Amino acid sequence: MRGALYAGAGVLMVPLMLVGSVVLLGGTDAQARTCAAPAVTVEAKSAPIAGLDGVQLQNAAVLMDQAMRMGLPVAAQILVVQAAIGESSLRSIGYTDAAGTVGGVAVTVGILQQDPSYGPVADRMDVAKAGAGFLSRLKDVPGWESLEPTIAIHRVQRNADPQHYAKYRDQAVQLVQALAGSTATPGTCGQSAAGAGDDLPWGHGPIDASDALGMYTRECVDFALWRVNQESGTASAPFRYTNADFRGDGAVLGNAVTWLDGWRAKGWPVGTAPQPGAVVYYAPGTGGAGSLGHVAVVKAVDPDGSFLEEGYNGNPPPNDHSYYTRTVQDSTPTAFLYVPQTKG
Structure with missing residues (x-):
């Protein structure tokens, strides 16, 4: 895994995989989800x-x-x-x-x-x-x-x-x-309108190659920014948001660790409650995240406050750099980064 963030307007970010399971719930717990x-x-x-x-x-x-x-x-x-x-x-x-x-x-x-x-x-x-x-x-x-x-x-x-x-x-x-083609609307738990599981266009291609979002492929930030674009109505090139132009102030969005600052620089809302489609932000050392943090996406929210998280590069080798889902307690992440209904 690359460990440096290179400077410049065309920067590619490199997230660190989420390797711990301190507070993330794995195994078969998702089977007990009570919402529809x-x-x-x-x-x-x-x-x-x-x-x-x-x-x-x-x-x-x-x-x-x-x-x-x-x-x-x-x-x-x-x-x-x-x-x-x-x-x-x-x-x-x-x-x-x-x-x-x-x-x-x-x-x-x-x-x-x-x-x-x-x-x-x-x-x-x-x-x-x-x-x-x-x-x-x-x-x-x-x-x-x-x-x-x-x-x-x-x-x-x-x-x-x-x-x-x-x-x-x-x-x-x-x-x-x-x-x-006959999938109905979401049930009581609410589910992100964007995406259908492992649908990252380059999710089964090379690892850490440059992609259309200005990211390294199959990293956590790569998948999260793909979902942000889907939520914003652009699921194909030219993408509305890329690493280089997301913030609009000349700085790149960067590694996972800089996403909270990037969100605030853009003026987008940040909070502590999971919502379908929100980016899940883990600061370094939170939930097993390393020094570069970790980001994922809320796929669905349960009545008990837990939520279904989806993302990339959230497991240790040999299952890193691939799609994953897991159930997480809402008190675990550092923050939730919301994609506004009125995009801008």
Whole structure:
């Protein structure tokens, strides 16, 4: 990781990854979120999509909803749907093949053919609960986002053939893309209108290359400024806000540590309450941030005051420089930097 901030109007900033977990909550806690996430709705008599229809489409929508409720990106929606196609053709079935049968009794059941470690039969037959179980374990697979899809699924499902799910990939992608067009408005918890998970245009390209925002690619400030542009209505070049011209006073926005000053220099509001779309600012040493601080974005806010944070470069190697989400208590960050409704 680069450690210097170079001077000049065309400066690229270098954020330090957030390496600690002192107060950031990880693991499966996002699964317990109580507010409503955006819902994918499917009519019972919907026309076939990707060769599937009726209850299959409805079950796919439930699995996608569960991934969104847990704050996971579109990649996770595709994986859980892909797994369900491969296990049960997207039907919650109470039977299995010979491999999942012991003494003539089906041990693995449901839309994802889960064993008793996932809970009682009633839970495994419940599509939403089955999806939550799969997704919770997927989150614990190191680097699942960068694995071959069938391998990522296999790490959860432990199928005898790791390549079993590969042939269902295209169908799952087509289905999720089609159903995503019916995403409803956010529910009671409120969710940022900008972005759809890991949608940074250069998020899977080189690390620390120069990008259209005047940032180093796949750094925390890179993703945060991308979201600011989306919130401001510019999701493609020419971008409204770049590192060099954000402040308007000749100084660059800079590393994460300088964002609070940059926000104030621009005259934009700063506060202590999380709001969807706000930039989360961690001063050096706060929440595990290093000497250059850390910034992220509020994706959704829960009734208990915690919020779902999304960002880049918030995990230690080998999962650094990639997209992440986690639930954070609102007392943790130093400040929240708000993007005004009237942009300027």
